[in-house]
Amino acid sequence: MRxxxxxxxxxxxxxxxxxxxxxxxxxxAAARYxxxxxxxxxxxxxxxDLIGARRFEEFRxxxxxxxxxxxxxxxxxxxxxxxxxxxxxxxxxxPEALQILRLLHDSMDIEAQFDP
Numbered sequence: 806m807r808x809x810x811x812x813x814x815x816x817x818x819x820x821x822x823x824x825x826x827x828x829x830x831x832x833x834a835a836a837r838y839x840x841x842x843x844x845x846x847x848x849x850x851x852x853x854d855l856i857g858a859r860r861f862e863e864f865r866x867x868x869x870x871x872x873x874x875x876x877x878x879x880x881x882x883x884x885x886x887x888x889x890x891x892x893x894x895x896x897x898x899x900p901e902a903l904q905i906l907r908l909l910h911d912s913m914d915i916e917a918q919f920d921p
Contacts, residue, residue, distance in 0.1 A: 806850045808902040818908035822892060837882045838890070844880035845873050845894055846905060853898045863916055867898045872911065 819842060827835035848855055849871060857875030861868035873890035880886060891911050897904040909915055 806847070807853070809846060809850050810902050810904045812904060812906050815905045815907050822908060822910075834887075837880075837885060837887050840882050841873055841877060841880040841887045841890055842892075842894075842908065845871065845876040848876055848879070849894065849896060850903055853896070853903060861895060861915075864895075865897065868895065868906070869898060870895050870915065 819839075822842075823835045823839055826838045849858070849869075853869060855871070855875075858869050858871040860866075861870040871894045873887075873892050873894065877886050877890055893907075893909050893911055893915065894905060895907045895909065895915070897906060907918060909918060
């Protein structure tokens, strides 16, 4: 598994996502979403080009984008999964590590979040 590096904006994205989830759906739901994010990032660390990931070359040749829904069945907490995850993980594949750049809601204009 490659080393995972979290960019500052990605950490802020995760915090915002989990606070919003806890406020809207409760602490247990937020805990499940946190576990889903961790599961997805672990899977990305093991295999950056895993099923469901796609190149995000519009941003950078080594960039990838992965929707959390692809990891939901492997992220159950006490038999309960997140029903409808709505976030993408955007990451860079580097020789020694993966850099997690952002965690963005799937309703956002993803390309608009990055400088060309």
